[in-house]
Amino acid sequence: MAIPMKNGQVLRFADFEIDPASRSVLRGGNRLTLNRRAFDVLYFMALHSGEVLSREELLRGVWPDSHVDANSLSQSISALRKALEEKPGENAYIATLPGRGYQFLAPVEVVPTATDTGAGLVQHQEPSSLVFEERTFSHHVVTEERLEERSRRRLMIVGGPIAAMALCVAVGIGVWRARSESGGGHVTAVLADLENDTGDTEFDHTLNKVLQIDLQQSPYFGVVSEGRARRTLKMMRQDPTEALTAPLAREVCQRVNGQVYVVPAIAKLGDRYSLTMQVNACSDGHALGSDRKEVASKDKVLTAWSDLTRRVRRSAGESRSSIKEFDKPLYDEPTSSLDALRAYSEATRLGDGGKFQESIALYQHAVELDPNFAVAYADMSTMYYNIDDKVHDKTAIAKAYAIRDTVNERERFYIELRYAQSVTGDLNALLDSLHRWVATYPQDNLPLSDLVNFETWTGHYPEAAAYADRVAELEQSQNIHNGISYEIAARAYHHANLPDKVRATYAQAMQWKVDTQGLHCVMLEFAAENGDQAEVDRQIAWSRNTPAEAHMLQEAGLAALAAGQAKKADGLFKEARLAATRDKVEDSMPDLDDYYVRMLAEVGLKDRAREMLKVLPPADPSLDRAFTQAEIGDDAAALAAAEHMRAESPQDTLVTAEYVPSVQAVIALQQNRASDAVRLMEASSPFELRDPTIPYLRGQAYLAAHQSAEALREFSELADRPYLADPSAALTNLAHLGEARAYAQEHNEAQADEQYAKFFAAWSAADPDLPILHEARLEEQRTRHP
Structure with missing residues (x-):
């Protein structure tokens, strides 16, 4: 008989937890890597723990509306055994009963989660209807899960092109709002749960x-997020829901190296409300300050609460001048709405748990109750960003921007940032x-991390690496x-050509078991450019049977094409498409597909590029697709x-300075x-x-204009710098060919020969029939024997 489940509950067996809401399986706080089908099988079997389930029952129960064959079921069972670390023949969790089916052997219990509010806001869903891909999280709570990667090559034309980044590049500002672990400077604080003796939930x-x-x-304060506090409780072997x-x-404060913890409380005395806050030192628990305030009615609570917050700041040691400068409460009395604030609070809790669509409904309710709730508009835009709804993202952040003067300084920075990202694209x-x-x-890791991200993206690599050092410290x-911190640091160090720091960052992330798809992607690129095929293969192996596999195979394909191995690249991209279909992540393919087609044209395979363009699915306007169209003569x-x-x-x-002029320049050439x-x-x-x-x-343009010195300057920026x-x-290797051609224009045969030799060495394993390689060999002969 199936185990009954309620909203906000998980299944626990041994030291594993299955959360159907986020479609995740945790072991000791670490998330297992499972594809969609393997998760569905595990969840269904755990719900029917102890029952003998035939193959037919499993197929009908797990995929009632899809045709899935028995072989796929066997593959899912195999993936589960591997993920659960079952040894061959051990059958610690899953028993195979010949001629009968399977049986889940481990005892399973139902336990509540930390996000179960009891409000009935989220209904339990069966696994077949859940969304497996976990994306990003809302604005004040950190996550150590993988963020959704987007492509800097896929222009977010409506939602803001500036936000789009390579699939191996961390997502921009909107989702980074999720990971602000501490927002201030000299004091890190932990907030105890409100002691509410009013009876009013x-x-x-x-x-x-x-x-x-x-x-x-x-700037004096940093607040440890609720999510991080709950994870710390779990590390303390405490119930994270308590x-x-x-x-x-x-x-918790001691564990996170904090300095103070704050104990807030509210009680009702007749018709009056008594509010108290106490600040204590984490080291020994002694009181640093305590204050109390009474108000005559419920509608005065928010104003009084902000007054007490100012006193907390003073008790913790913040100067009066700092408090005066940064003293804009979330709610001013003229616009106070406890109902709106409650909807906002619940929306952030849902967003923090990855329930973006559900959170949007509550954000909308909050701004209906208070149309001047700028922070709610801003966080709602982040949720739209996370579900890739560019139109509503743009609308929401524009509303927040219009009333940004109503928020405090930190929130204003965030709103301005998101507006530039999603509306104007003003870099x-x-x-x-x-x-x-x-x-x-200066002690806020959110803007520091985003500076690493955007300085990397804009090509300011030394600056990005310096900011990465500050974030790490x-x-x-x-x-x-945090996995995403390691990811953006590794990327910054990679582009800044600091290989030792790349390796150290990756090793540290693996040590703490906090990795992301993007981090593995950086390491695949790093290994490929250094000729370490064994490491490339290890990174692909990490992704096998997960939704990350398709993208990692695409990355490996591009690395092969960069070395002139077009046939190998084609095989990897075909394998990637099969993996994407299996894992139902086809919508993540177009970005690198477009780039791949463009690189095919760059290495001279224009007919192949032309044919691929015909079969690529429709997509948002893409710089790479437009480039390819220009290369093959489809100017219109x-x-x-x-x-x-x-x-x-x-x-x-970038649209006005790079994207549009670049396409026009290709056509001009x-x-x-x-x-x-x-x-x-x-x-x-x-x-x-x-x-x-x-x-x-630019090098090609100067070369065509017979400005060889200028062409050499441009090509030398790329040659021997694959990072x-x-x-x-392929462009970083083709730059050697560009240099050879520029020297040949100058009749400098010795330098031309040297650059041809470097190109041929870089493409020593290239397909011998590549058109551009054939051209290069003919050119070299003409240079030697004019």
Whole structure:
């Protein structure tokens, strides 16, 4: 008989937990890697623990609306045994009964989760209808899970092109709001759960959320998120769902290297409300300060609560001048709405648990109750961003931006950042906002991390690496080990050509068991450019039978093509498509498919690129697809795509400075208008190293214009620097060929021969029939024997 389940509950067996809401399986706090089908099988079998289930029953029960054969079931069982670390013949959890089926042997119990609010906001769903892909999380709570990767090559024309980044590049500002573990500077605080003796559940969670945001506006304060506090409880072998009482808050505070913990409380005395807050030292628990305030009615609670927060800040040692400068409560009295705040609080809790769509409904309710609730609009835009709804993301953040003067300084920075990201695409405004945020809140890891991300993306690699050092120092001091932090640091170090730091960052992440798909992606690229095929294979093996497999195979395919191995690349991309179909992640394919087709054209396989373009599924306007169209002579389609980019995003920095001019420059080169191509590429100079496309195309333009010295300058930016490419690009090796051609223009045969030799060495394992390789060999012969 199936185990009955209620909303907000998980199944536990041995030291494993199955959470149907997030479609995750945890062991000792670490998430197992399971594909969609394996998870569905495990969940169904655990619900029917002890029962003998025939193959037919499993197929009908797990996939009632899909045709799945017995072989797929066997593969799922095999994947489960591997994930659960069953030894051959052990049958510790799953028994195979010949001629009868399978039996789940482990005793299973149902336990509540920390996100079960009892409010009945989220209904339990059967596994076949759950969404497996976990994306990002809402704005004030850290997550150590993988963030959804997006492509910097797929332009977010409506939602904001500036936000789009390579699949191996961390997602931008919107989702980074999720991982602000501590928002301030000199004091890290843990908030105990509200002691609510009023009998009114409206205050639960709500007042703690107000306290958190009001404290985090101070550069002096950092607040440990509820999610991190709950994970720390679990590490302490405490029930993570239990109330975070003052004694537990103190112990959590010690574990995270905090300095103070705050104990908030509210009680009702007749018709009056008594509010108290006490600040204690984590080291020995002694009181640093305590204050109490009474109000005559419920509608005065929020104002009084903000008054007490100011006193907490003073008790913890913040200066009066700092409190005066950063003193904008989440709610001012004229717009106070406890109902709106409660909806907002519950929305953030749902978003923190990955329930983005459900959280949006509550954010909408919050702004219906209070149309001037700027923070709610901002966080709602983040949720839309996370589900890839660009239109509503743009609308919500525009509303927040229009009333940004109503929020505190920290929230204002965030709103300005998101507006630049999703609405205007103004890269200068985005970076300016980030730099001001870091200057104002130097101990806040959110803007620091985003600076690593965006400085990397814009090609400022030394600066990105320096910020990565600061993030690492800050998070280590707070005992934070976050997978996405390691990922963006590894990427920054990779592009800055700091291989020892790349290896050290990856090793440390593996040591703490906090990794991401993007981190493994960086390591695959790093291994490929260093000729370490064994490590490339290990990274692919990590992804096998997971939703990450398709993307990792695409990355490996691009690395093969960068070495001139087009046949191997084609096989890897075909394998990737099969994996994507199996895991139902086909929508993640177009970005690197477009890039792959473009690289095929770059290595001379234009007919192959032309045929692939015909079968690629429709997608948002893509720089790479437009490039390919221009390369193969479809000028009308390429120009139409470029004009669409410009019309949809007229203020976007990269659209106007790089994307549109680059496509026009390719067409100019195809039409023998070299001087026009040189002129068109002038606007992209500030982003010279952001993308190998820029120096490579500029080099080609100068070469066609017979400006060999300028061409050499551009090609030398790429040659022998494969770490500039993300993903792997043939352009860094083709740059040697560009240099050889430029030297040949100057009749410098010795230097030309040297560069031809370097190109042939880099492509020593290349397919011998590649057109561009054949051209290069003929050119070399002509150089030696004019």
